[in-house]
Amino acid sequence: MPETAEQSSEFVGKRIAFLGVGMMGEALLAGLVREGRPAQIVVSDHSSDRQAEVAEKYGVQAGSVAEAVAGASRVILAVKPKDMSALLDEVGAHLESDALVISVAAGLTTAYLEEHLPAGTPVVRVMPNTPALVGEGMSAVSAGTHCEESQLAEAQALLSSSGKVIAVPESQLDAVTAISGSGPAYVFYVVEAMVEAGVLLGITRATATELVVQTLYGAATMLKETGDHPTLLRERVSSPGGTTVAALRQLDDHKVRAAFVTAMEAAARRSAELASGQG
Structure with a gap:
């Protein structure tokens, strides 16, 4: 089971933006809410009905992409890969200078994300799986060029609310996808x-x-x-x-x-x- 009791203290007071709350986004969100931090979370989704449904269900804030990202120290990107380019363009204009961006979009490399975000933005790429819905997920994380070890560790701690997390080189994520992702x-x-x-x-x-x-x-x-x-x-x-x-x-x-x-x-x-x- 995730060891969240000690890890959660690292995020006290830090605002977390969820951009996209489909199945995987909701799974990760549910894990954080189980830790007792709904007041720190704001969600945004292209479907206003879905956004309102999730916000009410978990007792979190909701808003536009700009409203969610403004002031957020952690930004979780959980939209479909085809929607990512437009979202990144919108996110970049409102991103805090010290914000950590965490992407769970399949097939999008850290280099691609960095190219579409302000220069120097720390990025973490994640390959999760659906058992995160019941708190028993298996996620692998890889750091981008500008992501420091401490930031990668923070991403691991955050994601551990939904299951087990390991760090791997990005070159191994295709294998991870084949094993635990699928x-x-x-x-x-x-x-x-x-x-x-x-x-x-x-x-x-x-x-x-x-x-x-x-x-x-x-x-x-x-x-x-x-x-x-x-x-x-x-x-x-x-x-x-x-x-x-x-x-x-x-x-x-x-x-x-x-x-x-x-x-x-x-x-x-x-x-x-x-x-x-x-x-």
Whole structure:
């Protein structure tokens, strides 16, 4: 779980602007509100209805981009990549000289962000994932040219309200996207298949779903709590000549492991393509 008790003190009194409160923006916002700092937050969204809905739901302030950015020491950019260029042009005119800009837009490099912001603006690029919605996200952060270590650490502390955060070189963010950014979709895909198998074997969909979800939750908890290698944990379930070995043989025969590796390589390539095209 995030260690927010000590970290939150770093941000006391600092105004935080959220520009874009779609699914990921709301997830990060919810984490900060859980820390008890709604009075510091102001949100802005291109949809006035969405902006009003989020402001009321979390008890935060709302306003235009200019109103949100003015006086903010931390500015979180959570709009779609296609909308980022216009937003950056608008943000630059109102940005405080010491403001830290944090972007969660997929495929937009720190160099691109810096090019569209006032010279010397410190920028942090983030690759989050959707479990941030329930406070169990996995985010990777990378510093831009003008971002100091202390500022990167502040970004990590801020984002930790929604889950775990690690710092990586920006050159590794395509791989991070393939692993944790897209990762929840792989898990949901497997869950769908396991539930369908349960139905095929005569179990109700509700029961099959409960069995699968708790099994995955338990397995993930074992990995996290024991620290044991997944191979070791798998072998403990695989009795010689038993049911698990029979099932795993089928997965190997169908090259499921290779398919996962190939799929993640494709995700990383696509992430690189998006970054090279800058949205």
